[in-house]
Amino acid sequence: MSGLNIHDLSVNYGKRPVLVSLDAGPLPRGQITALLGPNGSGKSTLLRTLAGLTKASNGSLSLDGEMLALSAVSARSHSVVYLPQALPAGVRLQVLESVLVAARATRDGAQQPRGKPHSSEIEHAHAVLQRLGIEALAARSLDELSGGQRQLVGIAQALIRDPQVLLLDEPLSALDLNHQFHVMQVLREVTRERGIVTVVVLHDINVAMRACDRAMLLHDGRIVHFGPPPQVVxxxxxxxxxxxxxxxxxxxxxxxxxxxxxxxxxxxxxxxxxxxxx
Ligand SMILES: Nc1ncnc2c1ncn2[C@@H]1O[C@H](COP(=O)(O)OP(=O)(O)O)[C@@H](O)[C@H]1O
Ligand SMILES: [Mg+2]
Structure with missing residues (x-):
């Protein structure tokens, strides 16, 4: 079945179970799934496990029927892009450079040549910034941006990597109302245009209801509801x-x-x- 499927997935931290026998799917291509749940319910753990960054103690994942190796970041990093909840501070790159570096991280994995960015790459990076409404930040240094501006750049870095599976952990947490709306609109368009499986951790249930195709509600490490947002919420x-x-x-x-x-x-x-x- 097309999309991402989660089969009997469990994660422990030490001996403590954090995710228990999760089964869900398909999370279809071209659709956004909102991951909802209280603090500590396991949302970030699930996203990190889908990204191959946290080791599952049991279970499996498949994308379009093909098994994804659990905990194999290198094998997965070109198709699965993960934006963490807390973005690194103190990075001295310019915004445009940081987006080009993100694009290169994916290309280099595909054995493409290094060297100065080609004008088409620079144009593409500008276009992504423009789509997110942050073109004016292109020449600014990352370490002088506000939290919300840095979050928008993080989203630009994720989008330019052209993922098949896009995992965003609370990407709206520092954004004003206008940018929250705009980012969700862009995510919807990009998800549909490119047939991406997008999973977004959200605290604002109304954003999930308005902008997402599906919702998954986690409670104490278990999925209590999964389906169209009006049925879940x-x-x-x-x-x-x-x-x-x-x-x-x-x-x-x-x-x-x-x-x-x-x-x-x-x-x-x-x-x-x-x-x-x-
Ligand atoms: N690296 C870790 N080591 C041990 N426990 C962790 C770790 N990360 C998260 N936890 C615990 O796992 C549970 C789920 O955390 P998390 O997935 O971050 O929740 P959420 O993102 O839903 O707020 C919490 O009880 C948290 O304290
Ligand atoms: Mg979290």
Whole structure:
């Protein structure tokens, strides 16, 4: 089946299970899957495992029916691109250079010659910056950018690598409203144009509802719901997983909107945190 499939995947940190027997798929090509769940539910661990950076204790992954080697970054890095939650600070490259370096990282893996960037490569890098609305930053140094600007450059570096599987961990966390909307629009276009399997960790459930094709809701290292966002994000699932009282209502344009009225009762919260009632 076309897309990414997760089969019986488990991850432990030491002896502690963090992901337990995850089965999901297909995460289709040309679609964005939102990865949702509370802090510590295993979202970043899942993304890092899909990227081959964290070793799974069990299970397998396949892309278009072909098995992907677990924990084999080098074999996977050309098709799978991962943007971490925390981006490295103190990098002295110019923005444009950093995007060219990212493009080269992929090309070199494909045994292409090194040397000065060709004018077509520079043009391509400018086009990616332009598409993300950050062309004006091209000559700036990375270490003098704001957190949000650096995050946009990180997204540009990921897109120029032309992935088949694109894994983005909280890529909107430092962005203003306009850029959040714009980035999701670009991700939707690029995902469809190139038939990418895109997985994005999001905290804003409304962004997931509006801009994603599927949602996967994690709770304590297990997938509790996977499917079209309106089926996954319900008042019941938000109460169960996040301990909030929520309403889902259409906005004037017909999009589903989540409104939070408050916290669920204390017992619900204690259960979520794994506390034992006296
Ligand atoms: N490198 C690590 N070593 C040990 N435990 C970890 C490590 N990374 C994450 N964890 C733990 O695994 C659980 C899931 O973490 P993570 O995947 O980062 O959650 P999320 O991204 O959903 O907030 C948490 O309890 C976290 O403390
Ligand atoms: Mg995380």
């Amino acid at each position: 319900t008042a019941a699932s938000l109460a169960q997983v996040f301990g909030v009282l929520a309403r889902i209502e259409p906005c004037s344009r017909g999009h589903h909107q989540v409104l939070i009225d408050g916290l669920a009762d204390r017992t619900g919260i204690a259960n979520r945190m794994g506390a034992v009632s006296p």
